[in-house]
Amino acid sequence: MAEKRKRKSTLQILKFSDNESSLFGRQYLLLTAVLVLVLLVYVLRLWHLQILEGPRYRYQSENNRIRLEDIPAPRGIIFDRNGIPLVENRPAYHLELIREDVADLEETVQRLARLCERDPQEFLDILESNRHRPRFKPVRLLADLDRDILARVEAHRVRLPGVVLQLEPKREYRWNGVAAHLIGYLSEITEQELSSPQFEGYHPGEDIGRYGVERAYQRYLHGRRGGRQVEVDALGRRMRLLEEVLPIPGRNIWLTIDIELQKAAEEALKGETGSIVAMDPRDGAILALASSPTFDQENFIRGFTREEWRSLSNDPGRPLLNRAIGAAYPPGSVYKPFLLLAGLNEGVISLDTKFNCPGFYFFANRRYRCWRDQGHGNLDAESSLVQSCNVFYYQTGMRLGVDRIAHYSKLFGMGTATGISLHGEHPGLIPTADWKRRATGVPWQRGETLSVSIGQGFNLTTPLQMALSYSALANGGKVWQPYVVRRIEGGGTGGADEMRGNLKRKVHMDPRHLDMVRSGLKGVVHEDRGTAHRAVKDKSLSIAGKTGTALVVRLPDNVNRKLHAREAKRRERDHAWFVGYAPADDPQITVVAMVEHGGHGSSAAAPRVEQVMAAHFKGVSREEDS
Amino acid sequence: MIDRRLVENFDWGLFWVLMGIIGVGLVSVYSALYLQIQENPTGNLFVRQLVWLSAGFAVLFGTLLFDYHRLKSISLWSYLLLIFLLVLVLLVGKEVNGARRWLQFGGFQFQPSEFMKVVIVMKLAAYFGSQDMPAYPDLKKLLPALGILFIPVVLILAGPDLGTAMVVLAVGLTVIVFMGVRWRYILTAALAIIPTLYPLWEYVLRPYQKSRIMILFSPELDPLGAGYHIRQSKIAIGSGMAWGKGFLNGTQNNLRFLPEKHTDFIFSVWAEEWGFVGCVFLLLLFGFLVFLGLRVARRSRDRFGALLVVGMTCLIFWQALINIGMVLGLLPVVGITLPFVSYGGSSVITLCFAIGIIQNVSMRRYTFHTQ
Numbered sequence: 001m002a003e004k005r006k007r008k009s010t011l012q013i014l015k016f017s018d019n020e021s022s023l024f025g026r027q028y029l030l031l032t033a034v035l036v037l038v039l040l041v042y043v044l045r046l047w048h049l050q051i052l053e054g055p056r057y058r059y060q061s062e063n064n065r066i067r068l069e070d071i072p073a074p075r076g077i078i079f080d081r082n083g084i085p086l087v088e089n090r091p092a093y094h095l096e097l098i099r100e101d102v103a104d105l106e107e108t109v110q111r112l113a114r115l116c117e118r119d120p121q122e123f124l125d126i127l128e129s130n131r132h133r134p135r136f137k138p139v140r141l142l143a144d145l146d147r148d149i150l151a152r153v154e155a156h157r158v159r160l161p162g163v164v165l166q167l168e169p170k171r172e173y174r175w176n177g178v179a180a181h182l183i184g185y186l187s188e189i190t191e192q193e194l195s196s197p198q199f200e201g202y203h204p205g206e207d208i209g210r211y212g213v214e215r216a217y218q219r220y221l222h223g224r225r226g227g228r229q230v231e232v233d234a235l236g237r238r239m240r241l242l243e244e245v246l247p248i249p250g251r252n253i254w255l256t257i258d259i260e261l262q263k264a265a266e267e268a269l270k271g272e273t274g275s276i277v278a279m280d281p282r283d284g285a286i287l288a289l290a291s292s293p294t295f296d297q298e299n300f301i302r303g304f305t306r307e308e309w310r311s312l313s314n315d316p317g318r319p320l321l322n323r324a325i326g327a328a329y330p331p332g333s334v335y336k337p338f339l340l341l342a343g344l345n346e347g348v349i350s351l352d353t354k355f356n357c358p359g360f361y362f363f364a365n366r367r368y369r370c371w372r373d374q375g376h377g378n379l380d381a382e383s384s385l386v387q388s389c390n391v392f393y394y395q396t397g398m399r400l401g402v403d404r405i406a407h408y409s410k411l412f413g414m415g416t417a418t419g420i421s422l423h424g425e426h427p428g429l430i431p432t433a434d435w436k437r438r439a440t441g442v443p444w445q446r447g448e449t450l451s452v453s454i455g456q457g458f459n460l461t462t463p464l465q466m467a468l469s470y471s472a473l474a475n476g477g478k479v480w481q482p483y484v485v486r487r488i489e490g491g492g493t494g495g496a497d498e499m500r501g502n503l504k505r506k507v508h509m510d511p512r513h514l515d516m517v518r519s520g521l522k523g524v525v526h527e528d529r530g531t532a533h534r535a536v537k538d539k540s541l542s543i544a545g546k547t548g549t550a551l552v553v554r555l556p557d558n559v560n561r562k563l564h565a566r567e568a569k570r571r572e573r574d575h576a577w578f579v580g581y582a583p584a585d586d587p588q589i590t591v592v593a594m595v596e597h598g599g600h601g602s603s604a605a606a607p608r609v610e611q612v613m614a615a616h617f618k619g620v621s622r623e624e625d626s
Numbered sequence: 627m628i629d630r631r632l633v634e635n636f637d638w639g640l641f642w643v644l645m646g647i648i649g650v651g652l653v654s655v656y657s658a659l660y661l662q663i664q665e666n667p668t669g670n671l672f673v674r675q676l677v678w679l680s681a682g683f684a685v686l687f688g689t690l691l692f693d694y695h696r697l698k699s700i701s702l703w704s705y706l707l708l709i710f711l712l713v714l715v716l717l718v719g720k721e722v723n724g725a726r727r728w729l730q731f732g733g734f735q736f737q738p739s740e741f742m743k744v745v746i747v748m749k750l751a752a753y754f755g756s757q758d759m760p761a762y763p764d765l766k767k768l769l770p771a772l773g774i775l776f777i778p779v780v781l782i783l784a785g786p787d788l789g790t791a792m793v794v795l796a797v798g799l800t801v802i803v804f805m806g807v808r809w810r811y812i813l814t815a816a817l818a819i820i821p822t823l824y825p826l827w828e829y830v831l832r833p834y835q836k837s838r839i840m841i842l843f844s845p846e847l848d849p850l851g852a853g854y855h856i857r858q859s860k861i862a863i864g865s866g867m868a869w870g871k872g873f874l875n876g877t878q879n880n881l882r883f884l885p886e887k888h889t890d891f892i893f894s895v896w897a898e899e900w901g902f903v904g905c906v907f908l909l910l911l912f913g914f915l916v917f918l919g920l921r922v923a924r925r926s927r928d929r930f931g932a933l934l935v936v937g938m939t940c941l942i943f944w945q946a947l948i949n950i951g952m953v954l955g956l957l958p959v960v961g962i963t964l965p966f967v968s969y970g971g972s973s974v975i976t977l978c979f980a981i982g983i984i985q986n987v988s989m990r991r992y993t994f995h996t997q
Contacts, residue, residue: 024932027804028924031940032917038947039913043906045954049864050902057864061898066861068854227850229857242857243849 060231065100066242067136067232070203073223074169076250078183078213080259081287081486087183087214089169093145095153096138097127101232102162111160115152116142138164140205144302171207173297179262181291181322182255182422182484184212185300210300212322213253213484216421220488223250254487256285264615265290268608273317274575274595275324277463278612281471281581281590283501284480286420288612289464291323325418328426328460329594333388333531333601334548334577335409335455337473337517339396340381342408344513348399351516354380357391361450368394368450371549385520388531388547390454397453402444405452406432411507412469412479414461419481419504428465431458456551463592470545470579473517474587477507521546522584525606532578535606541613544587545580547601573597578605582613589616636690637988640918644966644981646911648679650904651967654896657874658888659969671888671969678971682978689982693990697983698755698930701748705774708745711738712781739782739790740972744979746794747937749774750801755930762806771802788842789948789960796944801937842958852959855891859953863897863905870901888969890961893953908967909950916943922988931987938980 049057060066078087095116102108109127113120123141130139145153150165157163171186186207193199193208202208203225209215226247231240265276269292278288295312304312313320321327343349359375360367370376370390376383384392397405409415415430429435431452433444451457461469464482472479481502489496521544524530531547552574576598581587591609598604655675656663662670715729715738728737753771754763775798782791827836837847845852862876876898887895897905919939926932942965949964951957963973 024804024924027806027936028920031800031804031920031936035913035916035943039909041956042909042950042954045956046863046897046902046905046909049860049954050867050897050905053864054867054902057861058867060861061865066854066857068850229849229854243846243853245850 065136065232067230069228069230070166071226071228071245071247072168072206073225073247074249075171075186075207075223076217076221076252076490078221079252079254080262081254081256081285082258083254084259086174086179086255086259088172088174090172092143092168092170093150094140094166094168095142095145095149096140096164096166098136098138098162098164099127100135100162108160108162111156112141112153112163115156116145116149118142138166140166144170171297171301175259175263176298177294177296178259178266179257179289180212180294180297181324182212182257182262182289183297184214184216185210185297186214187300211320211424212422213255215423217253217485217488220251221253224248249490252489253485254489256280256484256486257288258616258619260619261612261616262288262290264288265612266292266294268593268611269595272595272598273323274593274598275322275327275463276594276608276612277324277467277592278616279467279471279480279482279590281474281478281480281587284468284471284482284503285486285501286482286484287589287616289322289324289484291321293317293319295319322422322424323463323594323596325420325422325462325464326424326426328428328462329575329577329596330457330459330550331414331455331461331466332548332550332575332577333390333455334466334546334579335459335461336385336388336393337521337546338409338412338414338469339393339400339405339453340385340517340520341509341513342400342405343396344381344516345408345509346400346404349381349396351381351512354378355384355392355395357389359391361391361394363394363398363450364447366447368447382516382520382523383529385517385546386523386527386530388524393453394450397449398446400453402449402452403432403434405449406430411505412472413504414465414469418462418464418468419502420464420484422484425464426460426462428462429458429460455548463594466577466579466594467590467592470581470592471587471590472507473514473521474544474581474590476514477509479504479507518544518584521580525580532602532606535602536610537607538610538614541610541617542583542585543580543610543613544582544584545578545606545609547606548577548579549599549601550575550577552597573599576601576604578602578609580606580609580613582617588620589613591616632690632989635989635991637918637922637985640915640922640981640984640988643911643914643918647908647915647966650896650908650911651892651964652676652679653873654892654899654967655888655969657876657899658892658895660874674971675969675974678974681971682974685975686978686982686985689979690986690989692986694931694934694983694986697748697934698752701745701752704745705749708738708742709778709781712742712778715739716781716784737972739778739785739787739794740976742778742782742794743790743797743941744938744976744983746775746778746798747801747934747941747980750798751930751933751937754801754805754933755928759805759929762808765811768802768807768811771805775799775802787961789962792948792960793941793945793962796948797937797941800940800944801933804933804936842960845955845959856955856959859891859894860955862894863954866898866901866904868902870897870899870904873899875899889963890949890968891953892964892968893950896967897953912943912946915939919943919984922984922991925991926987927991931990935984935987938983941980942977 074089077085077089079085095112097108099105109120109123113123126141127139133139153163153165157165173183187210189199189202189204189206189208194202194204199208201224206225209218209221214221224247226245228244229242230238231242233239261278265278265288269276269290272292274292276288276290277286279286299308344351356378357370357376359373360369362368368390371388376387376389376391379387379389379392381392406415409430415428417425417427436442436444436458448457452459468479468482481504483499483501486499487496488499524546525532525536525543526539527533532545536543552572574597576595577593578601579590579592581590591612593605593608593612595604595608652675656672659670659672663672711729750771753774759767775795779791779795779798782794831839841848841852845856847853865871876895896908900907916939919935919942923932923935923939926935945962945965948957948960949962949968952959952962963970965977966974
C-alpha cells in the first residue's frame with residue numbers, strides 16, 4: 001500500500017519534470033523580455049541625464065545651488081466681538097547666516113558682532129551649537145533686530161556674503177496686558193514638541209501658543225508655512241525662482257469679549273488681586289474675563305532673561321494665573337440662593353417657612369454664628385436672602401443634608417469644569433459624604449453640613465462657575481457652556497465658522513420658587529435692609545445680585561467681628577464676592593467680582609460689579625445711538 | 627547533510643554577481659556616510675552595515691543546510707505568524723514619520739512587512755506547487771491565491787507603507803501569472819477594476835489622500851518635499867556625466883543632499899561619483915543576477931522549486947526596478963531600498979535569505995524526491 005503510493009507520487013513528479021520546460025517556457029521568455037526592456041529604458045534615461053543633460057547638471061551642482069527658503073505664514077489675528085483687533089502681526093527681521101556661502105567665517109562674525117554691538121563669542125557659541133546642521137541651512141544669530149541694527153546690517157550686506165535678513169511676522173498686542181490671561185502668549189516650539197505627532201509639519205523657530213486663546217486655538221491660528229525652491233549663485237544671491245508654495249495664513253478669531261467692557265473690568269480691579277467675569281446669560285458668551293494682577297505679553301515675544309522669568313514665575317501675586325477660571329474659593333453667601341431652591345424643591349421648607357434668628361445656631365455644644373450678632377429675628381425665605389441671614393440656611397441645610405445640597409449645586413454647574421475652551425480650568429469642589437470618606441478617610445460630620453450650608457467649609461467654586469450658575473437663575477434655569485470665541489474666519493471654503501452657545505442642561509424649577517429667589521436677589525440691592533443696598537449707588541441699572549464673603553481665617557467664637565476686620569493683616573482678610581445680573585426683570589448681563597482679601601462682599605465687590613454693568617449699558621446705548 | 631554533489635551545484639556565477647553588487651553598495655554607503663564616518667570611525671552606520679551583511683551571509687549559508695522542500699510545511703505557519711505581527715504593528719507599532727512599520731522587542735526593532743516579501747513567495751509557491759494543481763488553474767484555484775496575497779498587502783498598505791505593499795503585490799502577482807493565468811481572466815479583472823477607479827477617486831478618497839497620490843505621480847506638485855528631492859537627485863545623477871566625479875568627490879552628496887541618501891536615494895550617490903559607466907555597470911550586475919536566478923528556476927526539478935526561485939528572483943528584480951526608476955524620476959517616489967546597496971538591516975537579511983533559497987534550489991536540482 002505504502003509502496004504503491006510512493007510509486008504513484010514519483011510518477012507524478014516525473015511527469016511534471018517532463019512537461020516543465022513546455023509548461024513555463026513562455027513565462028521565462030516574457031520575464032527575460034521585461035528585464036531587457038527595463039534595462040534598456042533605464043540606460044536610455046541615464047544617457048539622457050548624464051550624457052546629454054550632464055553638462056547642465058554638472059554646472060548646477062557646482063556653480064549654482066537649488067535651495068529651499070521658508071515663507072512663514074502670518075498667524076491669525078484676534079478681534080474682539082465688534083471686530084476691533086486685539087492682537088496683530090508686525091514684521092520682524094532676524095539675522096541669519098548661511099555658512100556655506102560665507103567666505104571668511106571668522107571675519108564675518110567679527111564684523112557682524114561690531115554692527116550689532118554684541119560680543120562675537122555669543123555668535124560663535126550659537127554657530128558651535130549648530131555645528132551638525134547642514135551648512136546650507138541658515139543659522140539664526142539674532143532675533144527681532146531693532147531698527148538701527150537692521151539699517152546697519154542691511155547697508156553692509158553686499159560685502160557680507162551668507163548673511164541673510166529673514167522676515168517673519170511677529171505678534172503685536174494692541175493693548176498690551178489687557179485680557180492677557182484670555183488671549184495668552186506664544187513662545188518658540190521646543191525640540192521635544194517638534195518630534196511629537198501633535199506638531200507634525202512644524203519647523204524649528206516657529207512660535208506656538210502657550211496660554212489662553214493663543215494656545216487653545218493654536219490649530220486655527222497657526223496656518224501653514226510655505227516655501228520656495230530658488231536657484232542661488234555662489235554668493236548665495238537669489239538668481240531664479242523655480243517653484244513656490246504660498247503659505248496659508250492662520251485663521252482670524254473673533255472673541256466674544258468686548259474690549260471696552262474688558263478695559264472697564266480691569267480698571268475696576270486695578271490694584272487688587274482678583275477677577276471679574278461678565279457673561280451674557282442668554283447664550284453663555286463671555287463678555288469680559290479679567291484677572292488681576294496681569295502680565296506683559298510683549299515680554300514673551302522679546303524673550304526673557306533667566307532673571308526676569310524667575311521673578312515672574314515666583315511672584316507671590318501669581319500674575320500668570322487666570323483667577324477667573326483657574327482659582328477656586330469658598331462661595332460664601334453667594335451660595336445661598338441655590339440652597340433655598342434646593343430646600344423648596346425638596347419640600348423641606350416652603351415659601352412661608354419662617355425661622356427665628358437669635359444671632360447664632362446651637363449645635364453639638366457649639367454656637368454657629370450669624371454675621372449679625374444681635375440676630376435677625378423672625379425671617380421668611382425671601383428676607384433671609386435679602387439680609388443674608390446665616391441661621392435660616394443652617395436650618396435649611398440641616399434638613400437637606402450634605403448630599404442633597406451637593407446635588408443641586410452640581411445641577412447649577414458648580415463643582416465641575418465648565419468646559420470653556422481654555423486650559424487651566426479649576427474644577428472647584430462641591431463636597432458629598434462619599435467624597436469626604438474617599439478623600440480623607442473620615443466620615444462626614446453633621447456640623448460640617450452647617451459650614452457647607454453657608455458656602456464655607458470644603459466648598460470651592462471658580463468665579464466663572466458662579467457666573468454660569470447665576471446666569472441660570474437669570475434665564476430661568478439654562479446652564480450654558482461658556483464660550484469665548486464667536487467666529488473663526490477663513491476656513492477652507494473661505495467662509496467663517498460661527499460659534500454658538502452650547503446648552504449643557506436646563507434645570508427645572510417651580511416658577512414660583514424661582515420668582516421668589518429672584519425677587520430676593522433684587523431686594524439685596526433695592527431694599528433698605530439689603531446687604532448691598534448702600535454699596536450699589538446707581539439703582540437705575542436695576543441690578544439683582546448677592547454679596548458673599550469667603551472666610552480665610554475662622555473667627556474664634558468670642559472675638560469682636562468688627563475689631564478683627566480692622567486689625568486683620570491683609571493676608572488674613574476675607575475674600576469678597578458679588579454676583580449679579582441686570583436688568584433684574586430682563587437680564588442681559590451677569591457679572592461676577594471676586595476680590596481676594598477684599599473684606600466684605602458689599603463694600604469690596606459690589607461697587608466693581610456696578611462699575612462693569614454701567615460700562616456695559618453705556619456701551620449698549622452708544623451702539624444703539626449710532 | 628551537504629555532500630559533494632550539492633557543493634558542485636552551488637551557483638558561483640550568481641554568488642560573484644552578488645558580491646559585485648554588495649561591493650557597489652559598500653562603496654556608496656561609505657561615501658554617503660563619509661562625514662559621519664570621519665566624526666566617529668567606530669560607531670557609525672557603515673560599521674553597522676558591515677555587521678548586518680555578516681548576519682546576512684550567516685542567514686544565506688544557513689539557508690543552504692536544509693532541503694528547500696521543508697519550506698513547504700513551514701510556509702503556512704510563518705505566513706500566519708507574519709499576518710499576526712502585521713496586525714500587531716498596526717496596533718502597537720512604533721511610529722516613524724507618520725507611518726507604523728516597526729515592532730520593538732527590547733532594544734531590537736524589526737519590520738514584519740519586510741519579511742512578508744519572502745514569506746508570500748514561499749506560501750504561494752507551496753500553494754501552486756501542490757500535486758493537484760494544473761497549469762493554467764481555473765478560477766476556483768486562483769481565488770484562494772489572490773486571497774493569500776491581498777490580506778498582507780492590505781495590512782501593509784494600512785501602515786501606511788506604500789512601497790513595501792507595492793513590492794509584495796508585484797512579487798505575488800508575478801508568481802501567480804507565472805503559474806499561468808488565462809487571458810480572459812486578466813481581461814475580466816481589468817474590466818471589473820477600471821470602472822471602479824473613478825468613483826473610488828471621486829467619492830471615497832479624502833482630498834489629502836488624493837493629493838498624496840498626485841504627488842506620487844508628479845512630484846513637482848510638492849516642491850518643498852518630494853519635488854525637491856527628485857530635483858536634487860536628478861542633479862546628482864546628471865552631474866556625474868560619463869565617468870563620474872570620483873570616489874568621495876560628490877558635491878551634491880556632501881553638501882545638501884536628501885535625508886535618505888544612504889537608504890532610498892543611494893543610487894544617486896553612486897551615479898554622481900561613478901557616472902554613466904558606473905551606472906551601466908550596476909544595472910548589468912542586476913541584470914545578470916536576475917538572469918542567473920531565472921536559469922536556476924528553469925533547471926530546477928519541480929514546480930515548487932521553480933516557483934520559489936522565480937519569486938525570490940523577482941523580489942530582487944522588482945525592488946531594484948522600482949527604486950532605480952524612482953531615483954531616475956521615472957516612477958513614483960515610494961520608500962523602497964535598492965537591494966544589497968542601500969543601508970538597512972531587515973532588508974539585507976531578507977534579501978540574503980532570498981539568495982540562499984535560490985542557491986538551495988540550484989544545489990538540489992539533481993536530487994530526487996518522492997515527497
